[in-house]
Amino acid sequence: MDKFIVSARKYRPQDFSTVVGQSHITTTLKNAIKNNQLAHAFLFCGPRGVGKTTCARILAKTINCENRDQHGEACNICHSCVSFNEGTSLSIHELDAASNNSVDDIRTLVEQVRIAPPQSSRYKVYIIDEVHMLSSSAFNAFLKTLEEPPPYAIFILATTEKHKILPTILSRCQIFDFKRITTIDTVEHLQEICDKEEIKAEKAALQVIAQKSEGCMRDALSILDKIVSFTNGALSYRNTLEHLNILDxxxxxxxxxxxxxxxxxxxxxxxxxxxxxxxxxxxxxxxxxxxxxxxxxxxxxxxxxxxxxxxxxxxxxxxxxxxxxxxxxxxxxxxxxxxxxxxxxxxxxxxxxxxxxxxxxxxxxxxxxxGEPGGGKKKVLDTVRPVSFRNIPAMEPVNPKATVRISAPASNETAVAATQVMAKASEQPAAPQHQEVLTGPAQGTPANAATSTASPSKGARLMVDTAVKTAGNASLGSLSKIRQQFSSRQQSNGSEARPLEPAALAKAWAAYAQQLRENKNPAVQSLELAELRIIDAQNFTAVTANNLEQRFIESEKRTLSEFLQKEFANRAVSFTVIVEERAGSEEPVERPMNTREQFQQIVGQYPLVKELKDRLKLELDY
Structure with a gap:
């Protein structure tokens, strides 16, 4: 009974024409042999199982062949080819650098290079596989011989890790990069072997094997042998998936x-x-x-x-x-x-x-x-409140006559003055402005000139708010349109919505502040110190004296807005918080001292404390 030989060895290419998927390498080598333009050192690099060592052996056999054909292929008949095929050639030497990577091994190789080949051979070829495993000292010992070898010596280096080889070695070699074998080439080669071995194989099964091998022909042939033994000579798609543990x-x-x-x-x-x-x-x-x-x-x-x-x-x-x-x-x-x-x-x-x-x-x-790309635009549901549009008071369209909101009763003369101011503001296309007019008797005006039912309170403020819409800004126009639609929908849905009024707003604001006081919330003081300025029926401004008060109110803005919307039965009620310096404000509160300042104050009063610190060599954590 003949001894079984694995397919990777049995069907190993014996000439350049049978090498699979490396035509760019084989064509170059055949032309170099045909034109007698062989380099003295070659470097074959690429992934595993793609034919590096195979091409090195074919090149070594072909250059010593006595009767090459017109295509530059070995005859496999002459004494040199026969001795090579039988493994008895004295002019071709293979060295495994993985196990012979020391300086002594390279010195032995250099001494062998000095011996000329037999008369029947033209070249003496040295194939060094896994050359990247050589040590740095071995590489350096090999440099001189590799650069200037005898005319009959040719070195073929093979490696899977080109980056580990010294640049001085790379510069002395002619480099050939092998590529992964494509799935199509692998399937065709496997089909040829199946035909020779009379194996029934489905093409889908061969494609699965080719994909599993990832461009390595040796792995593909090993997988083929295993599945043939598993299936007893028949390859199907199902049993191939089962054997390779691949999910359908x-x-x-x-x-x-x-x-x-x-x-x-x-x-x-x-x-x-x-x-x-x-x-x-x-x-x-x-x-x-x-x-x-x-x-x-x-x-x-x-x-x-x-x-x-x-x-x-x-x-x-x-x-x-x-x-x-x-x-x-x-x-x-x-x-x-x-x-x-x-x-x-x-x-x-x-x-x-x-x-x-x-x-x-x-x-x-x-x-x-x-609303990710391709997932469509954001859905705007009817139940979602357009919060992002409620804090933009400038979106409201401006009437020819600006609306005047008075925070306290005023005289006729002050009302006329406010109307004149509004007329001037409407004639000039400017950005939104906020003007304040103090109400009360003007200088030189009799006190009985007031026609209001209540006497004018001294120092009361008149807030005049105007908003000018820029005609060329399309984005603002679209936002204003959405705002108008939302306002009209709110009016149609709930007829009980109440506009903002100074007294009602102050009452609701104080009620929310009382809730914060009961919950011991530190933001209550900022709410009580804020000044409320009504802009229109749905928007107002809370004016604070500093950034700290502004941040406290901003932290409660969401819940405060919901509280006010519920109080006025109007979901469009919103407000903004701004900082405005107030004339005649109280002097700023003295800043508390930090730990360093406290220690310096203590030392100033009690110098012995510093002496104690120095004697004990203490360090204070400021």
Missing amino acids: ADYYFRLLEAMQQQLLSDALLIYDDINRKGFEGDLVINGLAEFIRNLLVCKDEKVAALLEVVESFRDRYIAAGRGTDAAWLISALNVLNEAEINYKAARNKRLHVELALIKLAYLGQALQLT
Whole structure:
């Protein structure tokens, strides 16, 4: 009975034409041999299992062949080729740098280089595999020989980690970069081997093997041998998935459908079925992320070539990709990426995966509400209060005659003066202004000139507020339109809404301050010291003396606004808080001393304290 030989060795390429997926390398080497332009040192670098050592052996055999054909290939008949194939050639030496990486090993190699090859061979070839494993001293000992070798010596270095090789070595070699073997080339090569071995293999199974190998032909052939032994000579899609522990893409399509329809129970049941089959949670997360990545690729025809899936699922992928929003796919990838990163740190692995599925199940609704790109604009529901528009008093359209709000009874003459001020303000297109006119008898005016039923209070203030709308500002116009619609809706919904009046506003403001006092809230003093100025029927301004009082009132603004809206039965009531220096205000309260100042004061009164501190070598924490 013949001894079994693995496919990776049995079907190892013997000439350049049988090398898979490296045509840019083989063509260059054949032309160099044909034109007699061989370099004295080559460096083959690239991923594992792509043919670096194989090409090095083919090159060594071809340059010593006595009867090369017109295409630059070895004849495999002459004495040199036969001895090479049998492994008895004295002109080709292979060295494993992983186990021979010392300076002594390189010195031994240098001494061998001085010996000329046999008369039957033209070149003496040294193939050094895994050359990046050499130590720095070994590299330095090899530099001189590598730069100026004998005319019959050729060095072929192979490595998977080019960055670990010294630049002085790289500069002395002709570098060839090998690339990963594509899925198509791998499938074609596996199909050829299956035909030679009379193995029945489904193309979908070969595609799964090619994807699992990730561009490494040696891994693909090893997987093929294992599955052939497992299935007793027949490769099918199902048994290939079972042997490689790969989750069927049909599960991902079912999960996608359940998550798009927000059927969380179905998604959790599907995951439970997957978990019962023995698939780990990180495998499910990684596979689902790759599945969603493929759907995202399907949305653009320019990158459709990047879709590497089984052909029987290709049309299904394209249909699902076109029917899924790109924003959902990108957000889902972010959720899965975060879940995969934190998977190892999670104690309950299953719950961690289920939380990711819950997020994905309600991801579409979240996109719709948050207004992310592709998820539609923000929904403005009828039940949502437009808080952002209530604090913009300048949005109100201005009448030709400005509205005058008087905080206290005033005389006719002061009212006429206020009207004149308003007329002048309306003629000039300026920014919103706030003017104050003190009410009371004017100089030189009799006291009995007042026609009001109540006597004018001395020092009362007249607040005149005007708002000029800029015609060229489209954004302000749109905000004003929304505000008008909201105001009209409030008027139509509740006829009991009451406008702001000085007495009612002061009463409601004091009532809220009393609530704060009962709750021992420090903001009560700021509310009591604030001056209220009514702007219109729905807006007013709270004027404070400093930034501290402003911050205290701002901290209560939300609850205070809701309280006032409830008191006036008007959801449009709002106010702003400003800081305004007041003339004749009291002197500022003395700032309390800090710890450093307190210590200095104590030392000034009691010098022995400082002496005690110095003797004990104490340090104070200021």
